[in-house]
Amino acid sequence: MNNMNMILPLAIYLVLVFAVAVWGKRAAAKTSDAKGFLEEYFLGGRSMGGFVLAMAVITTYTSASSFVGGPGVAYKLGLGWILLAMIQVPTAFLTLGVLGKKFAIVSRKVNAVTITEYLRARYKNELVVVIASLAILVFFMASMLAQFIGGARLFQTVTGYPYLVGLIIFGITVVIYTTVGGFRAVVITDTIQGCVMICASVALLWAVVSAGGGMEKIMAVLRETDPALLTPTGPGNAIPRPFILSFWVLVGFAVLGLPQTTQKCLGFRDARSMNNGMIIGTFVVGFLMLTMHLVGALGRAVLPGIEVGDLAVPTITVKLLSPFWAGVFIAGPLAAIMSTVDSMLIISSAAIVKDLYHHHAVKKNLPVTPEKLGRMSLIVTAVIGAIVFLAALRPPSLLVWINLFAFGGLEAVFFWPTVLGLYWKRANAAGALLSMTVGCGTFFWLMIGKIQVGGTHQIVPTIVAALAAFILGSYIGKKPDEETLAAFWGRE
């Protein structure tokens, strides 16, 4: 019976998400040609306003790790881990402020719907496109898998229903609404999911603080448990300074390389939307990071003795909230997961349909009707979703590892080609190719060999090596031709 109470708000929520996705599909502009269809299905016709843009960037960025994994570490290491999480506050204003406006103008000039298409137009090199598409498919599949597994485990822990039930409920939901509704459904549901995430985090933090008898009391308990929980470096110097500073790269400025967030820069309506997106996005992402990680850190004083970090948030939820409110809360992390998966799913599908198939069809003058592309887009999206879903049925146990690998790997591949392509006229295909391969290779080598330079995370030397490779390659290779430069920098 208790479980039913918990499932009810969740069911209502999922039905709502479905309804909105279908409504978004109806609202979509009718398109008569193939180009129009692709821009609509994969980019929502570039129509995002400020609030939707902010939510789309933020919810895609915040995943299971911000709702479960991160707060779980904060439970073990205290306030120092919240300090680390707050490094992510600038995500929205940095992404939009540095890339947004120029990306928006350039992508309209060269008709780019995806990041890969932008790279194709800028570097005019098939190998760059193939590496970019492969990186997107491999890393996104790994991340989506990790998200699915995380979500299903969470569902299992909180509700007591089997892993499979959770996986089916939200896995199928996200795959279907993304397949049917395309980008427009993705961003509209992201917006709702962002609001659910905010409500869920506030409810849980409020429950923790009141259960602990107020902030001062909670801090006193933590001080008694271990005074180091109140320091920036954590118990036993678990968060040393070089380590935390390298997160200014990993979840700091290198997020400018993540295709799932930078792609949103192609989809907003006008400059006002982008400006508002920066303001709202900064406020919302900081709010979510702060409240959720506080739940973890303060939860230690209220419910001590939870051994596995990933169980901290689910346990706190079940113990402190009534079943109904626990059901409302659990919608938060599931929303975080679904809103990350849907964006990755639609971009993976675009990588196949748009970047690989449509481009070659156009080149070879094959007839491409909107109907055919429509069918194909739907099928490809559904198939990728189904593959990830099936893989999650027998999950490999390396959740966090895969996820971190994918995150840094995407940055290693995309960071410099994306940023320098916009801001450096000398940037060329040789530089991009060298940067992508050297970056990715370095990252894999350092991660697998567990090699650290000066106590920093592996992403730091990776980004440096990728930059060196980019500059070297660009000076070895030919200057970009006048036509490319004029297309990107010219007035027309």
Next chain:
Amino acid sequence: MKFKEDSRYRRANREAVISLGMYVLFFAWWYFTAYGLGSGDPAGYSYVFGLPSWFFYSCIVGYIGISLVVWAVVRLFFSEDSIEGTDPDGTEGSQG
């Protein structure tokens, strides 16, 4: 170069630099409040609203502060001009 550069890029570049500036500002505040106030023995910490002062200033004030800074800076210095593919007022661009 034979082509004339899109006049809006100067503004876009300036806005990118301003964004980076805000990023550096946030980093400096984050770093110096956290390690400046929080490096000593936790027994000697002072508290604001029940929270250790380093945490209060670095994570709470820092977050609210940067949100306000972004709001003000974007409203004051960021243009809301066209982002369409063609430069609408290319003729004035060369004078800035």
